[in-house]
Amino acid sequence: MTRQERYASIYSHDVVYCPPQEEGCAMLEVALGCSWAQCRFCDFAKDRFHVHSMEKIEENLKVLGELRADRDRVFFLGENALCLSTEKLLAIMEMTKRYMPKVTSFAMYARFDDVLRKSDEELAQLRAAGLEDLHIGFESGSDFILTMMNKGVLSHDILAAARKMERADVGYFVTVILGLGGRTYRNIHAVETARVLSQMKPKGIWCLNLKVWENTQLEKMVKRGEFDPMTPWEMLQEEWIMLNNLNVTNCFYMDTTALNKYTIQGVLPQVKPAMLEGIRQLLEREHP
Ligand code: SF4
Numbered sequence: 001m002t003r004q005e006r007y008a009s010i011y012s013h014d015v016v017y018c019p020p021q022e023e024g025c026a027m028l029e030v031a032l033g034c035s036w037a038q039c040r041f042c043d044f045a046k047d048r049f050h051v052h053s054m055e056k057i058e059e060n061l062k063v064l065g066e067l068r069a070d071r072d073r074v075f076f077l078g079e080n081a082l083c084l085s086t087e088k089l090l091a092i093m094e095m096t097k098r099y100m101p102k103v104t105s106f107a108m109y110a111r112f113d114d115v116l117r118k119s120d121e122e123l124a125q126l127r128a129a130g131l132e133d134l135h136i137g138f139e140s141g142s143d144f145i146l147t148m149m150n151k152g153v154l155s156h157d158i159l160a161a162a163r164k165m166e167r168a169d170v171g172y173f174v175t176v177i178l179g180l181g182g183r184t185y186r187n188i189h190a191v192e193t194a195r196v197l198s199q200m201k202p203k204g205i206w207c208l209n210l211k212v213w214e215n216t217q218l219e220k221m222v223k224r225g226e227f228d229p230m231t232p233w234e235m236l237q238e239e240w241i242m243l244n245n246l247n248v249t250n251c252f253y254m255d256t257t258a259l260n261k262y263t264i265q266g267v268l269p270q271v272k273p274a275m276l277e278g279i280r281q282l283l284e285r286e287h288p
Contacts, residue, residue: 007067010060011077012047018075019135020254021173021204022107026064026071026100030057030092031078036111039137040149040221041180043213044079051084057092058099065099073105073132082110082134086122093129107133112153115161123168131170133203136161138174141196142188145181150217155196162200171203176242178235178255179210183228190238194245202248205268207255209235232259233288240279243272259286 001009008014012032018025033047052060064074074096082089097103106129115134118126140146143154153161165172174197181189197205212219212229221227230238236258243253247269254265259282264275 003067006063010063016077017044018077019109019173020206020256021133021252022073022075022135024071025073025075025107026068026103027075027077028057028060028064028092028096029077030081030084030108031076034079034111035083036080036113036152038150038152039139040217041177041210041213043211043216051078051088054088054091054095058095061095061099069100070102071100072102073107074100074103076106076108079109080111080114081108082114082118086118086125089126089131090129093126093131097130104130105132106130107135110134110136112136112138112158112161115164116157118164120164120167123164123170127168127170133171133173134165135173136175137177138193138197138202138205139177140180140189140193142181142185142192145185145189145192148185149180155192158196159199166201173204173206174200174202176205176207177210178207178239178242178257179230183230183234186230186234186238187241190241191245194242194247198245198247200248202251204252204254205248207239207253207257209257209260231288232257233283233286236279236283240276240283243276243279246272258282 011029016027018027031051033049035049037049093106139151141155146154176193209232212222218227222229239255249269251268253268256263258264264278266275
């Protein structure tokens, strides 16, 4: 087997996704799929949820330790790896450090309710073992929209989880889905998302335009006339309202899908006026 084939052999899929902020770190698959797998818009939890055995993780770590020996940070793959028991996560962290002695920090995907299921003591143990950041799908601050999309958490859960991570000094990055309320609820989505995010301390906010994927519950809702999708221009307009109402500090804001072709990014609150003006100009210039 070539080096490339050996590396590919430790992942279940040919293409391995991780958040843009984690590019460059070593990726260790600890689970497949999502333990919730019920969000109506979601297309990326296709794998049946499965947690890998310690034996399989150790086999993969042997290869990773050899081929990515220089890395000091490991990202645990699995749509919400934090749902694993604290005991198992700590054991995987300890084993990772044995095979990759330079590793000092870890990050992974999580859901807000995974955070809530951990006690303060468990989060403190994970932080002490090197858990630095969690990447979480926030999607919307509107309880109505979260319920409509069957997200499984409401804004009070999100805020409780945020307080918990802040107490434990675990950083968090969130994603927001522009257009998630459709045309009917766009103002509610923008204002409520900004209202809830403004009570949090995310290290980063990554905005993405909603895409209605084939064979999702959301696609059925569209076909039944229960959801009226917005155009990319309307989603950018929604983003302007959200950003205008947003008050966060030391937060890297990024929208990689503006009008499906532009990227808007910068540190908040410093670049907020420039971003708002840039979006205003784009809206004017590319008015359909
Ligand atoms: S929590 Fe994330 S991965 Fe799981 S179903 Fe919802 S959007 Fe998909």
